[in-house]
Amino acid sequence: MRRRTFLAIAIGGLAVSAASGAKILRLGTRIPQYRKPQLDEDSPTGRLSAVEMSTVMALAEVLIPADTKSERIYNVLRSHVESRTLANNGYLEEYRRAVALLDETAESVTAVGGKFAELPVSQRQRILEDILWEYRAEQTRVRQFEAIFSPAGTLAFRNFVVRDILEAFFRKLPGEAWAIVGYSHYPGVPADPRTYSRPLQITSTSNLSDHAA
Amino acid sequence: MPLNDIPDVCIIGAGLAGGIMAYELASKGVRVTVLEAGPRHDPQARFSYMQNRLATGADPWASNLPERDVFTNAGEVEYPLKSARVKAVGGSTLHWGGLSLRLHETDFKMKSLYGLADDWPIGYEQLEPYYGKAEAALGVAGIADNPFASYRSTKFPLPPFPFNYHDRVFKKACDKLGIVMHHIPWARNSMPYQNAPACQAFSTCGSHGICPISAQYTSERHIQLAEKTGNAQVIPNANVLRIHVDKSGRAQSVTYATPDREQHELRAGAFVLAAHAIESTRLLLLSKSSRFPQGLANRSGLVGKNFMEHLYLSVTAKLKERVAPHRIGFNTAESHQFVAAKNKDDTGSVKIEFEITGPTPLDIARRSGNWGADLAREIRESYGRDVRISLEIEQLPDEKNTISLDPKVTDYFGNPAPRITYAIGDYEKATAQKAIEIGESIFGALEGAEITRGGSESMNNIGFGYHHMGTCRMGHDPEKSVVDSDLRSHDVDNLFIVGSGVFVTGGGVQPSLTIATLAIRAAEYLAKEFN
Numbered sequence: 050m051r052r053r054t055f056l057a058i059a060i061g062g063l064a065v066s067a068a069s070g071a072k073i074l075r076l077g078t079r080i081p082q083y084r085k086p087q088l089d090e091d092s093p094t095g096r097l098s099a100v101e102m103s104t105v106m107a108l109a110e111v112l113i114p115a116d117t118k119s120e121r122i123y124n125v126l127r128s129h130v131e132s133r134t135l136a137n138n139g140y141l142e143e144y145r146r147a148v149a150l151l152d153e154t155a156e157s158v159t160a161v162g163g164k165f166a167e168l169p170v171s172q173r174q175r176i177l178e179d180i181l182w183e184y185r186a187e188q189t190r191v192r193q194f195e196a197i198f199s200p201a202g203t204l205a206f207r208n209f210v211v212r213d214i215l216e217a218f219f220r221k222l223p224g225e226a227w228a229i230v231g232y233s234h235y236p237g238v239p240a241d242p243r244t245y246s247r248p249l250q251i252t253s254t255s256n257l258s259d260h261a262a
Numbered sequence: 263m264p265l266n267d268i269p270d271v272c273i274i275g276a277g278l279a280g281g282i283m284a285y286e287l288a289s290k291g292v293r294v295t296v297l298e299a300g301p302r303h304d305p306q307a308r309f310s311y312m313q314n315r316l317a318t319g320a321d322p323w324a325s326n327l328p329e330r331d332v333f334t335n336a337g338e339v340e341y342p343l344k345s346a347r348v349k350a351v352g353g354s355t356l357h358w359g360g361l362s363l364r365l366h367e368t369d370f371k372m373k374s375l376y377g378l379a380d381d382w383p384i385g386y387e388q389l390e391p392y393y394g395k396a397e398a399a400l401g402v403a404g405i406a407d408n409p410f411a412s413y414r415s416t417k418f419p420l421p422p423f424p425f426n427y428h429d430r431v432f433k434k435a436c437d438k439l440g441i442v443m444h445h446i447p448w449a450r451n452s453m454p455y456q457n458a459p460a461c462q463a464f465s466t467c468g469s470h471g472i473c474p475i476s477a478q479y480t481s482e483r484h485i486q487l488a489e490k491t492g493n494a495q496v497i498p499n500a501n502v503l504r505i506h507v508d509k510s511g512r513a514q515s516v517t518y519a520t521p522d523r524e525q526h527e528l529r530a531g532a533f534v535l536a537a538h539a540i541e542s543t544r545l546l547l548l549s550k551s552s553r554f555p556q557g558l559a560n561r562s563g564l565v566g567k568n569f570m571e572h573l574y575l576s577v578t579a580k581l582k583e584r585v586a587p588h589r590i591g592f593n594t595a596e597s598h599q600f601v602a603a604k605n606k607d608d609t610g611s612v613k614i615e616f617e618i619t620g621p622t623p624l625d626i627a628r629r630s631g632n633w634g635a636d637l638a639r640e641i642r643e644s645y646g647r648d649v650r651i652s653l654e655i656e657q658l659p660d661e662k663n664t665i666s667l668d669p670k671v672t673d674y675f676g677n678p679a680p681r682i683t684y685a686i687g688d689y690e691k692a693t694a695q696k697a698i699e700i701g702e703s704i705f706g707a708l709e710g711a712e713i714t715r716g717g718s719e720s721m722n723n724i725g726f727g728y729h730h731m732g733t734c735r736m737g738h739d740p741e742k743s744v745v746d747s748d749l750r751s752h753d754v755d756n757l758f759i760v761g762s763g764v765f766v767t768g769g770g771v772q773p774s775l776t777i778a779t780l781a782i783r784a785a786e787y788l789a790k791e792f793n
């Protein structure tokens with residue numbers, strides 16, 4: 050059964066038992082804590098194989114919001130993932146699970162059974178939409194349902210892999226991240242200290258032309 | 263000074279108050295040893311601290327020995343002490359904001375002017391010259407354009423930081439309402455000062471608590487200056503456990519422990535307790551003896567009573583037009599219009615801080631469910647549309663808000679942890695309500711602003727300034743206070759207590775300039791005893 054159908058049936062089930070609403074609500078708010086995926090602190094650290102790493106980078110290519118994706122970006126992210134799986138117990142396992150999830154989903158959606166990393170970006174994007182559709186639902190309540198009904202693997206994928214890659218992009222590639230909003234000067238980089246008292250000079254994007262004059 | 267010598271003065275704590283005392287005494291020829299519970303951070307490593315903080319979020323000022331810094335909460339409101347202090351050479355100034363404000367002259371006379379709380383045993387007029395000295399010591403950048411401030415006899419030592427370009431967004435609204443905005447005095451170099459460079463807009467001082475080039479003042483500056491005199495030595499990782507008195511009731515020595523739990527004894531001619539309002543209290547209570555059964559210097563029973571804070575609330579709004587946040591690490595405009603009211607019957611002081619700030623691209627990404635091009639679009643659409651008004655409010659002393667010794671929980675050295683019993687009274691709640699109304703009225707006067715946090719949501723999210731005050735209050739009467747106006751304890755003649763613990767009332771502005779002012783004055787007085 051595909052996840053979406055499963056969720057619909059499950060919500061229906063909740064509606065039927067609405068008489069004991071208070072209890073269900075409490076259950077609804079408690080379950081996410083029970084179900085909150087945890088890193089397995091006993092699992093070993095180590096390195097991903099080259100093939101696994103290329104799948105992770107194929108995922109990063111879809112995830113990161115940079116306009117242009119230079120080799121430098123991939124080098125930084127590769128080194129981030131490597132130090133993460135080497136230093137923090139649980140991450141090697143989660144990254145491996147992510148690779149398996151992506152490849153399994155790729156196989157099931159492509160007629161020819163291709164690997165995630167071999168697919169064009171547009172198809173990888175569709176696969177992510179399928180796996181992460183709940184992630185897009187913005188309301189907390191929906192997120193609670195997601196926490197109840199999503200397979201634990203999907204939640205872990207989002208919490209430990211997707212977030213880790215996105216966070217690494219924003220933290221470790223600040224120049225690229227701040228360029229999204231047209232900043233060439235951003236926290237951590239020195240500048241003429243009076244710049245802030247003048248209008249912003251947009252340097253790298255024209256999407257932000259509506260600044261207060 | 264050789265390490266084994268008996269110093270004239272032993273200072274406990276190398277934070278703001280301890281650092282200033284050390285320099286002021288040492289430069290007057292008094293031999294000083296400073297014992298500091300925490301480690302010494304290398305100022306040369308500040309750049310890598312900043313980079314690491316940005317790359318990983320790791321807080322370089324986090325406790326190096328968390329079991330030493332345990333505390334408990336027993337009151338209605340949980341007080342987040344962990345984020346509210348730093349234990350290291352430099353103390354809490356290692357990640358303070360640097361806002362350096364004078365109390366208002368009315369703050370010293372709350373009882374006589376408003377019939378509230380108590381008057382201080384000294385007034386603004388006595389402190390005014392020392393405020394000028396403290397501004398010079400900290401290198402405060404400012405300009406006297408605050409029409410609500412009390413008189414001043416000296417200029418700020420450094421020129422002000424100009425207004426943020428986007429402060430004009432707030433100005434439009436404030437002009438309509440008749441609210442006057444003015445510059446903010448910061449202990450941060452607007453030009454090179456005291457061998458430290460001018461600010462270079464790294465923009466990590468406020469949000470990340472690090473200036474990589476030390477253009478923002480930390481009390482490490484005074485510790486270094488003190489050491490340079492040759493009259494001061496600093497012993498880091500030296501946690502004072504007890505202050506001992508001799509038969510005559512004078513303080514004679516301290517016991518301190520290093521992280522290996524080894525204990526050491528240090529004698530001195532006089533002692534200055536500068537461990538901040540909570541730990542100073544704990545040390546006094548721990549140092550009880552047959553002569554001082556309620557704790558040292560606690561004849562009044564007031565050690566640990568009247569713990570105060572400044573409460574912080576915020577009202578936020580989304581704007582139609584976009585501002586450019588994160589180009590500098592601090593605010594540049596505030597208003598003290600509601601700080602010194604004519605009448606404080608129902609509500610206390612409210613200070614308005616105008617903040618050109620909002621979520622960073624990373625913050626937006628964290629909250630978003632998008633990725634890739636959709637995430638980039640979302641960031642572009644929403645970045646720079648949020649602004650905030652922060653409101654700092656006064657809290658009156660209340661004997662029920664206390665610091666005491668926890669009966670069960672002990673720290674790394676086996677001593678009772680400090681227990682905080684804290685609540686927010688009706689007066690403060692009413693002041694908070696008024697503050698929210700002020701914030702909302704400003705956004706109400708701002709065309710196109712949509713309030714995103716206000717009313718009960720602001721009320722339910724009351725925060726703190728991390729200003730601990732009032733636990734060892736000063737006064738003339740030994741029955742009703744712990745120290746006199748020179749900060750000498752009433753009960754122990756050679757024991758001085760410095761820091762905001764001695765404040766009788768807290769006013770409505772940040773306390774540290776007043777801490778420095780009182781420390782300079784007390785050092786002048788104490789030095790005379792040795793010269």
Ligand SMILES: Cc1cc2nc3c(=O)[nH]c(=O)nc-3n(C[C@H](O)[C@H](O)[C@H](O)COP(=O)(O)OP(=O)(O)OC[C@H]3O[C@@H](n4cnc5c(N)ncnc54)[C@H](O)[C@@H]3O)c2cc1C
Binds near residue numbers: 275502541542
């Ligand atoms: C995030 C933050 C922002 C702030 N921003 C501002 C601001 O903008 N403006 C402002 O005015 N104030 C601000 N403050 C408050 C300011 O930092 C304090 O008022 C000031 O540092 C207090 O000085 P102090 O010397 O009394 O205490 P501290 O600076 O905290 O120093 C006390 C020292 O004593 C040491 N110590 C404690 N117990 C022992 C012991 N038993 N033995 C030996 N040593 C001991 C501690 O390790 C510490 O180093 C801020 C505080 C925080 C946390």
